[in-house]
Amino acid sequence: MQRRLLTLQKLINDFPCVVPQDSNLTEYAGFLCVRQRQFRISVSSDCSIFHADKQLIHILGSDIDIVTERLKAAADPHDFLIELRDLIERAISKEDADRPLLKEADLPPAFYYEHLLSEIEALGWGRVESIDRTMRSLDLNITDSAQRKHTIQILLPVDYPREPPTCVASLPQEFTPKLGEHHILNDVLNQYGQFIERFQDFFRVMEDFDSNTCILEPEHPTWRDTYRRVCIGKHCSVRIEVDPRAPISGFPECRFLGSENAVAPFKQHLNQNIHKWDITGGTLPRENLQGVLELQFPSRESLMKDTEDVLLDECGICYSYRLDDRVPDIACDLKECSKPYHRACLVDWLRALPDTRESFGTISGNCVYCEHPIVVSMKPI
Structure with a gap:
């Protein structure tokens, strides 16, 4: 405990925005500030687990492998964050150096900016999540009926609004709005709001898996991901594919991963108990699967108490846990x-x-x- 207190003191001095998450000082989380930019991170006290936001992962790029190596070699979270900060500094410097200078010919005409700004003013700047320096790409946000926040990326052509924008949404089905000639951004956002309401049951199902099981893949789930790979034991997991059109009443596709000795009992339970599946829609798929498979999905917290560390079993060949975003299967x-x-x-x-x-x-x-x-x-x- 004395060592953890010393680490806490060093973190307070050098990383005041990173704070302990429990009284035992087993995990730290917060913001790492580099060059007036903030990145959300979390790291365990033994440096066995590290999470970063999408922005940081994008900036680090291929250097994420170096981060993994530094994490393994770090004596404590403070030493790791020192090295991580240096890596981020170099990555941002390289990003700035590689960024091409804008030419006047690449910029839209003045009318483009005048029209776009008038649309944003009518929409409200509070709806703008982010906007790039050329103002040709912006992310708009909207809140659904269950108070979930969603964003949609709008890519604008140079001759906008004469040519329609391209919309990129993180949803299980493609979103293609029907656009008129005026107030295009407002039309996009309104239609997007109506479109996401179709997936309320799907969102609820995936949130239930994320909150009550240990998710191995995807590492950073989005609403576009219709599957979850859930840990059910040591070297054993199940990949669950949910149909967004019938997320509760439909039976998800299940594929067991692991040694045959480990997965055979679960396959047998699935075949024998399939009749127990509640098709009325009154039971969430996680609860249905627990009844059919005769198990209680373990949570990440309960598995982390295992001294054998069942979550982070590295590959017996490359000695890494994740390889190109894949875990051992x-x-x-x-x-x-x-x-x-x-x-x-x-x-x-x-x-x-x-x-x-x-x-x-x-x-x-x-x-x-x-x-x-x-x-x-x-x-x-």
Whole structure:
């Protein structure tokens, strides 16, 4: 505890916007301020878990691998944040250096800005989440009936409003507004608000999974993502695909991932108990699945108490947990081994061996650690 108190004192001095999240000082969260820009981050006291907002992940780009290495080597959160701040400084400097200078020919005519500003004034600047320096891309926000905040990106052509804008929305289905000649931004936002109301049940279902289970993938879910990979045990998970058209009454597609020994009982429960599924729409899919699979989905907090750290089992080949945003999805079937691998890592490893066999989209060989036979589908999930 004394060491954690010393770390807290250093953080207060150098990172006053990063504060402890509990009395035991096991996690810190807040804002990292670099060059008058703020990035939301969180890090555990043992430097085993780190989360960053989308803006920071975008700025770091390929340097995110370096961040992972620095996290593993850091003595405490303070030392890690010092190195992270340096990395962000260099990334921002490179971003500024690579940014091309604007030419007058690239800018829209004066009428474009006059019309756009008049539309924004009518809409209200409070609706503008962000706007780029050329004012050709802006994010507008809206709140749905359940008080969820949504944004939509509007990409404007140079000859706007004569040519319609392009709309990019983070939703499970494509949004294409019908536009008139006047008050285009207001029309877009109104139609977007009506469109997102179709997905209230879908939002509720996905929020229920996110709040009550341990989500392995996607790492940063958006409303565009219709699936969740949920941890159900050590080296064992289920990928749940939800139909946004019938998120509650429809039966989600379930694919179990892990060694056959680990997933076989769940497959058996699914086949035997499928009749228990409540098709009336009165039960959320998570609750339905718990009844059918005869389990209680563990939360991230409960799993983190496991000294074996079931959440962060690294790949037995590349020794990383995440590879191109994917986590290990293959495990050795031998119960005593159960070593996890990224599918891509294992396929590449087996292909390099002379006695490996390939046929009908699968590759067969032996576990890297225990030599137990292992068969891998080369088709990604």
